Amino acid sequence: MRAADLLIKCLEQEGVEYIFGVPGEENLDVMDALLDSDIKFIVTRHETSAAFMAGTYGRLTGKPGVCLATLGPGATNLLTGVANANMDFNPVIAITGQAGLNRQHKESHQYYNMEAVYEPVTKWNTQIKSPDIIPEAVRKAFHTATRERQGAVHLELPEDVAAMDVEAEPLPVLGHSDSSAEDEVIAKAVNMIEDARHPLILSGDGVTRGGAAHALRGFIDVLDLPAVQSFMGKGTVSWEDEHSLLTAGIGGKDYITCGFAKADLIIAVGFDMVEYPPERWNPDKRAQIIHVHTEEAETDAHYPVALNVIGNIESNLEKLAQAADRVTRDNNWVNDVRQEALDELKQFENDAHFPVKPQKIIHDLRSVLGPEDIAISDVGAHKMWMARMYHCYEPNTCLISNGLASMGVAVPGAIAAKLAHPERNVVAVVGDGAFGMSGAELETAVRLNVPIVVLLWRDGGYGLIEWKQLNDFGRASNIKFGNPDFIKLAEAYGFEGLQVTDSSKLKETLEQALALNKPVLIDCQVDYNENVKLTQKLGEILC
Incomplete structure (x- = not known):
């Protein structure tokens, strides 16, 4: 052949x-x-x-x-x-x-x-x-x-x-062999956790990849452990779980900063350093690390590994839970941190300001999507807001690229997500800058008849870079660009185009888009004055 x-x-x-x-x-x-x-x-x-x-x-x-x-x-x-x-x-x-x-x-x-x-x-x-x-x-x-x-x-x-001729056949498909940590390693880890005054779990993308979210939740329940998730680990612990401290990863202070400052032992489960540099959450190198992963960690001065628990993550979490005695901790501080973060989202439910504030967009998006529906965030200022405030019930329901973090991923990613899970709603959350890099894939979605929703945050510039420029220098440099009429553009590709002109109608527009069961683009002008306001607010947080 x-x-x-x-x-x-x-x-x-x-x-x-x-x-x-x-x-x-x-x-x-x-x-x-x-x-x-x-x-x-x-x-x-x-x-x-x-x-x-x-x-x-x-x-x-x-x-x-x-x-x-x-x-x-x-x-x-x-x-x-x-x-x-x-x-x-x-x-x-x-x-x-x-x-x-x-x-x-x-x-x-x-x-x-x-x-x-x-x-x-x-x-x-x-x-x-x-x-x-x-x-x-x-x-x-x-x-x-x-x-x-x-x-x-x-x-x-x-x-x-x-083009050459060949006589050969495909090889049989073989799976991977799994291993788990030795019992003495498991026992040592349990002792370290039980001896710690303020242990904290940092859950990363490896938990999702390993299908270990259920095991992680069981481990948390037995040892009554507070848990924070990286951008790419969102949903490994449900945001409704009282142990959940939601998401960490935004630069500078945030509510969860107090959790890291309080912790004397961090159990990093499936965490990859590319997700969130340890220097940001363990700046004084004070907290020791139990590293639970499939392989040993990259060397980093701010990631002082006291114990490696290496092997299949799901299996090792189950062994840890079985080896430990059920305990109850004084986690009142967890409740306080959780409530502050959740209250912040809730307060924008009825916000009427236009252009729409990022917090309002996220509140309404979360309210219309089901627990297993998928939101895919592109890269830009909207990514920081989604990472911080879009809370998840299950893993892989808010996809955030936080390794290379290349712009343009959301629209093509949403098409692939809908092919993988046609039974779920899929929304691409994308800024106008990132949209310009892969927006031609609207035609691909129409050709494939893939009913995705593209939620376009429009501000006419590279908002994340402007945010950082204003923080560092107090002025912006060369970040603005022009835009087409996105409704006409979407319709030219065969999408349904919906325009948001009233913040109070955003949720209704999102519901309409999902109900149409066809490719839809929503053009939503966003107020990124909230970016600098958030920076100022976070700077005032005291632990």
Whole structure:
């Protein structure tokens, strides 16, 4: 058979449902082979969007999302989304075409050494120089992408190799072996927690990836432990749980700062340092760390690990809960911190100011979405507000890219999320700056008949950068831009366009958009004067 056909058979063997990408000359054989496969190829309007879709799909399903591009500019366009997935620990297989082997030794049209380019942003990458190694390369790629910590893998297929004949078959799919911590390690961890005066859990994305939220909640209940979540760990503990101190990660002080200041022991569960630099929450290096993860932590002076509890996170949490005696702690301070944060959100329920305040947008969005509905935040000022105030019932229901944190992820991500979970409402929360980077994927949503809602926060500038400029220098520099008529633009793509002109009508507009069960864009002007006000308010917090 043709090597390209063998590649597709190997992808089928791995259970691939979708490939997101842009076709090109150097992957003609692969595109032709797809015509005889049940794998659906999702044509995107930009390669970066294809990788964003693959990353979101991988995050939500636990199966690697697959994306494809041609050589040269196709591969470099794909790169940002692949790097984003890798730093967010989302499993992705990126496949790129390449010039034939017979012209790689010399200056050649569109040829760059993409193995070298992809090396820093992937867990593993290789060029398939012989069709005979395709089964091994694909099996290793999927095994590597899904092994903790998950991430991106790159396979490069030269055009002449793709057209070669080969006699081979896909390899069988094998899962990963799990291990758990030794009993003596579990016992030591329990003793440290019981001896601590003010232990605190910091829950990260690894809990979600490991499907360990239920085990974490059981562990918290037995030891009566307060818990805070990173941006990417949102929902690992329900916001309705009395132990939940909600989300940490915004720069500077916040209500949860008092929790970190009080803690003498932090149990970091599935926490990756890329999520929230330890220097921000353990500045004096005073609190000791119990590190519960699948692998040992990166070395960091502000992350003094007193004990590693390494292995399957779910299994180790269950062992910790079983080894501990049920206790009741004096957690009145937790109730106080929780109430202050929750009251802040509640007070904007009936806010009538226009343009709409960020707090009002988030309050109304939370009120219309169900516990398992999905909100995907892009990157910008709105991300900080969503991270801080959009509270979750379940994991993976508020997706926030906080590794590479590339702008443009929300719209393509929402399309992938709806493909992964057609039964759920999916809302892309995006600023006008980020929308300009991937807004062409509105056409993709319409073509696929994917009923997502795009909630556009419009302020005519790069709001997060302005926020930081005003904080640091007291003035803004070169952050404003012009916008199209977003309603006309949405309608030109085939979306329903809804305009918010009255804050009191926002919730009603959101409900209308979800009820339409079709692609909808909501244009909502936002008042980012609240950004600096928040900075001032947080600066006044006393622990």
